[in-house]
Amino acid sequence: MSDTIQFQAPAPRATAVLDEAHLGDIHGALGTIRLGDTAARNGLSAKLKTLLAIIGPGLIVMVGDNDAGAFATYGQAGQDYGTRLLWTLLLLVPVLYVNQEMVLRLGAVTGVGHARLILERFGTFWGAFSVIDLFLLNALTLVTEFIGITLASGYLGLPKVASVVLAAVIIVASAFTGSFRRFERVAITLCAASLLLVPIYVMVHPAASRMARDFVVPSLPGGSGQLATVMLLVIGIVGTTVAPWQLFFQQSYVIDKRITPWFMRYEKADLWLGIVVVVVGAAAMMGFTAAAFAGTHGFAHFTDAAGIAAGLQAKAGTVAGVLFAIALLDASIIGAFAVSLSTAYAIGDVLGLKHSLHRGVSGAKGFYAVYAGLVAAAAAIVLLPGSPLGLLTEGVQTLAGVLLPSASVFLLLLCNDRAVLGPWVNGPRTNAFTAAVIGVLVTLSVILTAAVLFPNISATAILQIMAACGVAGVIVAGYAFTRRRSGTVEDPIDRTGRDTWRMPPLETLTKPVMSTSYKIGMGALRTYLVIATVLVIIKIVQVALGR
Template identity: 65%
Template sequence: MNSTNLLNAAPVPPHAGAALDTAHVGDIRGALGTIKLGDAGHERGLFRRLKTLLAILGPGLIVMVGDNDAGAFSTYAQAGQNYGTTLLWTLALLIPVLYVNQEMVLRLGAVTGVGHARLILERFGKFWGAFSVIDLFLLNALTIVTEFIGIALGLDYLGIPRLPGVGIAAVLVMMAASTGDFRRFERFALILVLGSLLLLPLFVMVHPPMGQVVHDFSTVQMPKDGKLSDVMLLIIGIVGTTIAPWQLFFQQSYVIDKRITPRFIRYERLDLWLGIVLVVLGAVALISLVAHCFAGKPEFGQFTDALGVARGLAQYHGHGAGTLFALALIDASVIGAAAVSLSTAYAVGDVLSVNHSLHRKPREAKGFYLVYCGLIVLAAALVLLPGVPLGLLTNAVQTLAGVLLPSASVFLLLLCNDRQVLGPWVNGRWTNAFTSAVVAVLVILSTVLTAAVIFPDIGENQIVAILVGGGVLATLIGLATLAMRAYRAAVRPRSQHHGREFNPRQMEQWRMPPLHLLEPAQLTSSTRLWMGVLRLYLVLAVAMVAVRVLQLAFAQA
């Protein structure tokens, strides 16, 4: 069956499709409501629509607030303490990137019923499938360690011994996901989402100047003090912690596990926007209050870790401020640990085709829960070991996430243009153009990082030259790609154009067929070339991050 016939086939009923776990099919049992399978009354009246939205709420809120985790606290606090509010503009620029990336994965989840890692394996081969899972596993394992670092630092400030405190936190995170009740886990996660709002009263207590916050949020500028290569490293860290690769895998799999289908995509998009508002408010509040707390103080420009921030807040704004910060840090670390562990367990379950659902009890999905709980136990144990460079590890994870994000975005873009996979839900032209531009910017930033590692004394003019040159090159490549696509579209036989229009009802019913019915992905020679370039980029970028981390480690020794 070719792709044209595939699109012209009768719509697949919402209960069919390619779901790899039978637990992914059934009623939607969200934290705030239930939608019965086959219930078609969700559009009838404002009250019913509100009930539907409440039942759908969860995936977007959890993935976004989970992104403001321990690593984010460290990275944002470092930006505020070392450079004031001058880097707030990075958050404004990342808002559309957050939405476009996460909207693509929620669409993939709702339409395909198959997780991100499995789709990469099926459509691009064993190498990239294995790479995506191994890369995710290793990066997530390090990320979970940073979550327990955050828990440990918060406990240190509160005067609670690390050993019992970290142990209790680990048990709590494992128990929350191991009841076999999806709704119970989501309620636990949404309570933690509410806990993230602790940053707002803390912001009020510190009361940074709103005029300065608004100005720096809306004005692109670079800090006047500090080495430019260090600033660029921090910017890459902000990108990596705000748009982390685990988010892509988590939201797609969580949407599937919640049993969300295409007819609820509009509600899930609203859920995502609510999550983005919360994550951006939290990040802005964190950078701003830390910047104001240390402005003009001896500690300004001397960031150590989140514990140092909590103590500084207590010193200059009272013990209550430090306590709120510590509680918010622990809350963020717990939800981060749960979400990142789940993204890994979902991905492994997808690729190995074993049961992987929060609707299942541990005895019904042993491999899924073994990965989830194993990562948490390992991370908690590492944090309790003496001599581990916790602060350096936290910064390294955020930077590594930043340089690995382009590869994740490339496969996301390819999947969202695969008509075998998404049918009428494939990306539009503007989404493709925007995502391609984002990938180009991320690669350029990584190039700057590489240059700063190879040439430690690189000057501002050289870095600007790399940015401008990379931008010009990316623009030329983009124009060439558009011209090539226009030419292919012009010479393509009319029978190969996918011109059928789908009405809203048909789009709501369209699901990806089972994986074994799909034709192999049709990759052009240029796509294969760029995937080869991507491999080279990943090797060089990861190597440069490792070198940079070693440099920082020796500098601190």
């Protein structure tokens, strides 16, 4: 009889991961991390290899948001107002980081997508609303990506139909390989190509000193007479930089990449990399567009992204225009990747379908059908004669701006749910900052809704809306502070052991207790969203019929 003592490894702790394909080795585009490899990374080389393997979710979600709509929005800001709106990008950096950091935390810790968490923790209405909202908004956003493809291919002299069909085939084929690594390599290659905006900036060479000043000194160009127009453009910049689909995409992509809490700091570094790339790209666009149109007849007369390419050609030569068109084509394809995936992930999560890029088509038919169906439908709409493409682009930006506050509200609530995040829940500073951001987003959403319903809204009316929302925000903050001081103090958050903590299966979680104030707040949010969305859609239909 052997005297060797054998120890039985403890059974792995049950988690809420819904698809077994989301468990296993991390097969990133730039490296591999084996399942269970939690050894300390002590040397610079080891840390760099780990970071390279993790890079992907943060980079793709950020660069994917510098898509066709972003090219139009940043280009319009530069062509119509020079670089005087650059400061908006700097202010958005902490918003981008805090929002996406909360999302990646939810993904790594829970193993469950954003839409499914909303469904399970807030009920059927909000779960269905979030998925239907995401599906419709993403479908429209995909159309704008293909509009970008047609503008870029048209400038390059390529046939429209062939370009759209080829782009759709590339977008679908890249995801249909059954290999997460192959898809991510394609996506990161496209992210690298987005840096084509930098040489365009060098070729046009806008005044660096002026840009530096406009980055840090906020101003609203045009005077009081143009305040309404400028405010709507600022809202467009916010809406195109902080889009609802980003939340759903990154949470599910982190899960699909099999990233766990152990690698949280590396994923945060990946997120910062993406933020730097997106801000550099956006600033470059504003800068070289401002320089290209300054002192020309095109200044303050934005048309579309193809017009920007023509302006760059006139300013810096054919190469600059061609590079911009290629960058637009690249951005449109990246955006289409991310938007389609966010929808397919969300629907797979909520309906219980297998939903992973690690699976082949035969192993996740529903997931791939949603992805391919969205891409095919968007391509077909763009090719239909007489499609109101310009109106669709405006409608996407408007609906995204109206619906963004609700996405941020649920994100904040989920990140304070101790049953969901345990030791990873938000701290007081994150909550205070996020609450302030939500207040600003609600204000911008109300202004945008009012501007759609009343196109000739005055600057005075916008200031009155801002003042009213500010007063309401102070009242709500005061009420929350009073409740916190007079109510029962929660136990302090125990952060020990959080590197290995994962959310238990959803069916084992206790349901959150809904206070009266919570129900009133959620009821008010539901009423506003339904009314605002219906009114905006009616207005868009009226404009379409009028045209």
